[in-house]
Amino acid sequence: MQRREFLKISSLGIGGLALSGTLLYEFFNSANDETDGELHRFPTYCEICFWQCAGWTHLDKDKKIWKIIGNEDDPHSNGRLCPRGTGGIGSYYDKDRLKKPLIRINDRGKQSFREASWEEAFDLIAKKMKDISSKYGPESMALFHHGSGGKYFTNLIKAFGSDNIAKPSFAQCMGPREVAYAATFGTGLSSPEPLDIRDTKCLVLIGSHLGENMHNAQVQEMSDAIDKGASIITVDPRFSTAASKSKFWLPIKPATDIALLLSWINVLITNEWYDKEFVELNCEGFDQLKQHVQSFTPEWAFGITTIEPDVIVKTAKTMHDASPAVIIHPGRHTTWYGDDTQRLRAVAILNALLGSWGKRGGFFIPDKASLPHHHLPAYPKPAWTWKDTVDGKYNLVDLGLANIMVDASIPKKSGDNSKVIKGWFVVGTNLINTLPNTTHTLKAIQNLDLLVAIDTMPMEITGWADVILPECTYLERYDSIRVNQNREANIALRMPATKPLYDTKPAWWMARELGLKLGLKEYFPFKTQEEELDWELTQIGSSLKEMKKIGVKKIPTPDHYLYIAKGETIEFNTNSGKIELYSSAIDEEGFPAMPVYTKHPEPEDGFYRLIYGRAPMHTFSRTANNPNLTDLMDENTVWINPKIANLWDLKENQYIKLKNQDGIVSTFSIKVRITERIRIDSVYMVHGFGHADKKLTQAYGRGASDTEMITNVLIDPIMGGTGMRGNFVTFITETV
């Protein structure tokens, strides 16, 4: 019966149909038609990672969430979501979700909670906040956030009178890069990075395992670049997936990247392979740089990096040949060895020398959208912020440093507690696994008067909270309009595809209700989020109604240009108005104005450098319980070279524990993967596993946590980032 139906369809339909993009497009558009007065698909943008790809949430005929498909008009996704975006439905269907507001009834960390009403939870939080404010001042409330909900709590905390607000994505991730590019080009790169990968002739990946990290549009464009025959040069101690697609793979000795970068600069200058015209017109400090790198020859670098001098020269020539359509990838997770700002400065300098800034196939000039916000009264001016606790350090940073705020939550030995943080809001970030040195984080938590965790899932951090507020997932809520930069400025809408499951609420609602309790009504002028979004959209000539239909709207800035013309001089937002090869800003702060190589410690006998990274199917530790994504990968493995495995008599798939240089032993065992893809002096594991919260029934005890092994934190003196690659592990093979 069914087969006959199939045949009928095929003889009528498929035979004549060409599978062209146009037809696909038309299908997608027609599918948005309203049938029975109801939408079949709802615009959203993804919340599984920070890339925020726009897509459509589809319902099945029973009006249940079925699938999420990329929005063709979205430059972040180009209609193709990554595995995490596609598997995003798992965050909705996850049975372990937080379901009701919870209030702690026992000591912190003991995981005993009782269910409460929203009213009761808000009352308790408001009372504690007022207590903290009267005892220590409103500045003692801090906010850690990641993801969309953070915006509303930022408003709340600022209205309350504190500016102690941080995203771990800065000091634990891309901070050094942002500071380095600001010092060099006068601007950070922001997200998504304005890289013209699709048209590049040479892509250099140093500190990026693109493809294993699924930065969606970049992975797509790398693939386009491969099709177009671009040369990819990958520098990685591990044979990454990207390395396998590369023309050159430079298996560098870990922690020696700056030596290679300096040597490349040396080769470019010595052979006059840099873009002379561009440097002359737009760069400052070339002579100092030339002088500075004179001794950093390929031979010198060979001794440090183990990369053959002729390979260094050959790869530099490849970059030169492609110039200006060349990108030395700025990377994203850049907090490695504590000299990270300097390393990223070297990358920025290379890009400047090759003249790739503002060039097709290099860095394009991003078009940034902006959305007017309803006028709010001025926030009260805080008497102090985290910056006042660090004795004049980190002046180049204007964003919160999560680790410094943790430090500021631990009472000082001197007894001067005038600037101590006593209350945390933690929104959508699992600080326990996000910040290195778990014990330090827990010590800070134990000194708090209030810890409120807002999340969709139970996480290690929610286990330590006083009050847990269950957020509904991104498929069940509105959020602020996405206004990220790209080649063309654009905005994207997220709207609920279905009513929230359980007693969960959007962050917008929570922040507002708390604001009302705290007497901050004037900071929350709209009664519903739809009103607020519609007001904002109307200001730019759109409306909520329109956005519900199209999801993504391009609002290109008139006169915006992607590339700068050859021979054009432009003004950079640096001290000198030029690209600063010699950074006056860093110099003023008392640090070397040009990058220098310093030797980092190496593993002792029997220890291996812990290198961590990402898997394309997971986002940090956030997705480890997602049923769809754990189905793809449910634990991490420790990659060990066959020679080392042989030495330790390790077998494939055997479970072992790891112990680091400070004697910390991993709580859980991890499976051995014996592979040639890793050096003999290092091991590799994917970040985000080894969850210790039993409420995560899928993720609990699966794999080991790299965060736990990172107790030696190398602070970047320039911007306070937490370098995490200076840790070494050994193996514990006996089963205990």
Next chain:
Amino acid sequence: MREEIIVSGRMNKGVDPILHAWGWEIALYLFLGGLAAGLIIYTAFYAITKKENKYFTATKVTPIFASIFLILGLSALFIDLHHKLYFWQLYTNINLRSPMSWGAWTLLIVTPLIMIYSVLNFKELFPKVNFTKYKLLKLIISPIDSDTINWQWKYSLIRKFELFLQKNIRILLWVLLILGIILGIYTGILLSAFNARPLWNTSVLGVLFLTSGLSTAAAFIMLLSKNKEEIKWFSKIDLIMIAIELFLIIHMFMGFLASTKVQIEAANLFLGGQYTVVFWVFVVFIGLILPAILEIMELKGKHINHKISAILVLFGGLLLRFIIIYAGQNSRYLY
């Protein structure tokens, strides 16, 4: 070092890490099917050649057991189906290229025929019925006054059908003989049709299973028979079958080792691999060589209970099916 891993997906139950689509049900079914096929072949052959008196057990008694074995085998097969309510779909279609299909049709025909043939022998096997003890039997049979047989079928329609069959008994026997042979070959060919499993992908397997079916059937007759001549004769048949089986096994492994890499790997499961001991010790030695030695000794006049060798042969035949089923699923092309 070459490393080949499945990064994601392919953790389907019953497929990974090793295939276990088929379990004991199919092994038992193949054994019972082969055994029944052997019994049917002997029954039909000796009835056609009019040796009913000489081989009474083989012609009159074993058809009952063949029927029972077929029903048990079919039950096992049914248990194995995952979409049971749809089993009738087997009979909406004939796919001659699928051994499963023509096997199912063969079974559909041969099972009722051998059951009917068994019943035809009831009057001879059970001439006197104690009607006072087995009252329920009155539902289908009624007493008659006769010296030799004291009952007849109650319904005239059945009596007419019985007469009709007795008139055409030779046709029935020929049909049974042919279907018996098809059944026997089918149980072997079923597996060798799967070229995705290198161990099964040999035509030797079909003949091997047919031979094994004839051997176990001979052993089963030896077990039941009380007639010394009959036992001796089937003991001789069994010896010949065992000899053929041993030859086929060697032939099969020589074929594997002279073939492709995957088939060499499949053979290695038995030549140093995980099935080596269980196959060579239990199937080949205890199930074939040992009973052959015992039978030879008995034929030479030594006092050895023939039931021991018969049981060993049956055990060997059953184990052979199990091992081939499991080992076959252990042999594959990829990963």
Next chain:
Amino acid sequence: MRYAMAIDTLKCVGCSDCVVACQTENNVPIGYCRDWIVEVTDGTYPNLTLENRSERCCHCTNAPCVRCCPTGASHKTEEGVVLVTHSDCIGCAACITSCPYDARYTHPEGYVDKCTFCYHRLADGLLPACVSVCPTKCLYFGDLDNPESKISEVLKNRKWKLLIPEAGTEPKLYFLI
């Protein structure tokens, strides 16, 4: 008309989007899948090669699963797509054991399930879910009989290989190398 798929191993990063997109599109229960990713590493550090392959049913021209199916549930459409009609399937697993690629499995509801090239989408003029979602665009799908199709073009211009050609099933999954 003969549908086929080509997988560019030089572009595939093994992200597994094809796997999860198939699962959601086709409501494949968690714990089961119709496509999967294989990663092959060869050589000794640092002289290494790596191949990523997105694999699924090969929709073989000479399909052993169709041959072995006793009920005709496993069948081939006129476009060469191998399908299983659930209501004809008795769950005997003959097709599972007959597939050299191990591309089939028993669905928890009892019938045998596998990749359909998203046959239901083809009728609407859509590409298979895995193809339409792939971030690297490393999957090509189309008609081999149409020399203008993208798949015909890549097979003409690129080097390719088949998996287990020696099994004689004439697979229609081409791996560009």
